[in-house]
Amino acid sequence: MDKTIDLEQLKQKAQQEISQAKNSQDIENIRIGLLGRKGALTDILRSLSQLPIDQRKEVGQKANTLRKELEELFDSKIKEIDNLVISEKLVKEKIDISLPSYPFETGHYHPLRQTLDEIAGIFESIGFSKAEGPEIETEWYNFEALNIPKNHPARDVQDTFYMKKPAKNEKRLLRTHTSPVQIHVMEKQKPPLRIIAPGRVFRNEATDASHSAVFYQLEGLAVDEKITFADLKGTLTLFINRFFGKNVGVRFRPSHYQFTEPSADLDIQCTICGGKGCNICKNTGWLEMLGCGMVHPNVLRAVKYDPEKYTGYAFGLGIDRLCMFKYGIDDIRLFYENNLQFLEQF
Ligand code: DAH
Numbered sequence: 001m002d003k004t005i006d007l008e009q010l011k012q013k014a015q016q017e018i019s020q021a022k023n024s025q026d027i028e029n030i031r032i033g034l035l036g037r038k039g040a041l042t043d044i045l046r047s048l049s050q051l052p053i054d055q056r057k058e059v060g061q062k063a064n065t066l067r068k069e070l071e072e073l074f075d076s077k078i079k080e081i082d083n084l085v086i087s088e089k090l091v092k093e094k095i096d097i098s099l100p101s102y103p104f105e106t107g108h109y110h111p112l113r114q115t116l117d118e119i120a121g122i123f124e125s126i127g128f129s130k131a132e133g134p135e136i137e138t139e140w141y142n143f144e145a146l147n148i149p150k151n152h153p154a155r156d157v158q159d160t161f162y163m164k165k166p167a168k169n170e171k172r173l174l175r176t177h178t179s180p181v182q183i184h185v186m187e188k189q190k191p192p193l194r195i196i197a198p199g200r201v202f203r204n205e206a207t208d209a210s211h212s213a214v215f216y217q218l219e220g221l222a223v224d225e226k227i228t229f230a231d232l233k234g235t236l237t238l239f240i241n242r243f244f245g246k247n248v249g250v251r252f253r254p255s256h257y258q259f260t261e262p263s264a265d266l267d268i269q270c271t272i273c274g275g276k277g278c279n280i281c282k283n284t285g286w287l288e289m290l291g292c293g294m295v296h297p298n299v300l301r302a303v304k305y306d307p308e309k310y311t312g313y314a315f316g317l318g319i320d321r322l323c324m325f326k327y328g329i330d331d332i333r334l335f336y337e338n339n340l341q342f343l344e345q346f
Contacts, residue, residue: 007062010040014070018077027081031074041067111346112216112335115323116198119218122242123196126235128220131195133181135202136163138170141180145302146259161204174202178219179259179316182295185221186303191310192224198319209331216319223295223305223312229262232292232313236266240289244271244326251286260293260314271325280330287325290317 017030034041041063048060109117120130133141142148143155153159163172181197197219205211222231237250249269257263266289270281277283292315297307320332327346334342 004059004062006044007059007066010034010044011066011069015073018070018073021077021081024078024081027074027077031070034070035067041070108344108346110335110343111323111327111329112319114346115326116216116218116319119239119243119317119319119322120196120198122239123220126238128194128196128222131181131185131197133175133178133184133197133199135175135200136172137175137180138172140170141183142173142175142177145183145299146179147296147298147302148258152258159203159205161202175199176203177201177316178217179314181219182221182259182299182314183303186223186300186305191305191312192222194222196220207333209333212320212332212336214336215332218317218319220292220315220317221295221312222314223300223310225310227294227311227313229294229313232294232315235313236290236292236315240266240268243322244268249275252292255291255293257291257293259296259299260291261296263291263293266290266292266315268325272328280328289322289325290315292316 014030014034018027021027021030031039033039036042044059044063045067048056048063051059124130139155142160143152148155160176161174163174165172178197178199178201181195181199185193185195185197199217199219200214201217202214203211205213207213222235233252240250241247248271251267252264253267255263255265267286268289269275270278270285270287272278272280273285275285277285281287292313295312295314300307300310300312320335323329323335324332
């Protein structure tokens, strides 16, 4: 039997099998079949000693060369299979980086905050600066210093939330308006001054479409020598026209507030019907926007300003109300219910 021919056949068969191998397990099986303990090539190598001397050397060399070739073939096939696995994986896990991304969900400002910022921005642009005061007040700041005496109906427990425990024998309450900030500012600063004070206020009353126990106001105050009602009218008219973005009809109607004298309410021509009359303006053609007036001398005295030397004007507006008129919202409760369908419209 010619071992050289055996080797040649073995080589061809191995090359064919290796080229058809699909995975590393196939390769291992082929390798065992050839080079394992009972492998075909191992067999030939083992039986070399039984060959005649002259053939032994030639066949031995060829068998060893074949073993080396086969080992190289196994190695390169394994590499090929590994690469195939990786590239299949890459194809499967491919990410298309040219696809547009999902849009980011960004938060946005609450309509009340937007309105507050807008109102404050208008006043800041004409020289007013922002002031703040506490939400928990004493009767002095919320009432007395504002010329609201003991028996005034605004002090009625029905309107005011009182705290259970007084501080240092003083009754404490949740402020019912932002007017007490006027007192805090004037106690700390001397005229001339021009401030606005936006903030949250509280009233102990039943909630409905136009009432909320918690709402927002913005207070304004200007004190200097020779300030007149004309300054008040000019400033507020400018504010209204800027806020509604057009010249809306404005009127000042006599009114009463304890802390101003004279006092007025500012009405604007109904933004919904243009003054013709509709259910929003209750067929009057006018909408009440804010309260205002010249600072009462008693208020100036309470903060030790000389009413003979200084005069001033003040105003207070409801931020919720202005927001409702601007956007045609008919229920104040919508601002406080965290209903995203409503809020996301702004
Ligand atoms: N504090 C008043 C209220 O809550 C609003 C107000 C009216 C404020 C007239 C003022 C003012 O400063 O002059 O109803």
